[in-house]
Amino acid sequence: MKLCMFHPVDRPMERGWVGRVEDDRVVHLAAQTLQHFFTGGARAREHDEYARDAVRLLAPVPHPPSIRVFERDESFAFANPAAVxxxxxxxPAPASPLVVLPRLAGVIGAEGTIAGVTLFLEVRAAGLDPPKDRDFALGLGPVVVTTDELLGSDLGIAVRVDGEERLVASASGVDWETMRRTAAAGTLLRTGDVLAAPAVARVEGLALPARIDVDAPAIGVLTISVG
Structure with missing residues (x-):
């Protein structure tokens, strides 16, 4: 199942509605947020349907309780949920050149499990010291694909900058259970927490402004304009 937050293009909303993406349509589901949908047993009454080109997709988790960015399966740093x-x-970007790190990200569902996977684009300003170098733009979306649907899917990722392909890499082999166990040790994972997997590669030297597309066939295309 591919889940999203969306609003019709003629009815802009800051938070939007929960939806299920099915080919060229989006089905509106009766849940306040994706977190409520997961805690409600991943079931919700269906409302109206919309053509895919009649809606705008939003960040599937616009305000995560926490974001953990892993550089290795057992090592992470916290990132700023307000930068999503x-x-x-x-x-906006505070400085250039930029470095972009495309990642997969797991979204925590009910009972601390990973309910689904989405794309995560970490944008860094190369001239700033950590952690402020990545404190301004963390792309998330376009949809969350439930883990059962991802089984056997192509997890390749391509990155385009201003329409030019800059990277093609595999995102297979993520050890989600080790990441989840590391994140949960000694604390409580909340529904909507984001676990960003190690980056598949780096694209460096981006000048401002830049349009960045992260394309994963199993998930979709996440487009962010920076600058």
């Missing part, structure tokens, strides 16, 4: 931006968003 959704598909087709624009984000």
């Amino acid at each position: 931006v959704g598909p087709s968003s624009e984000a």
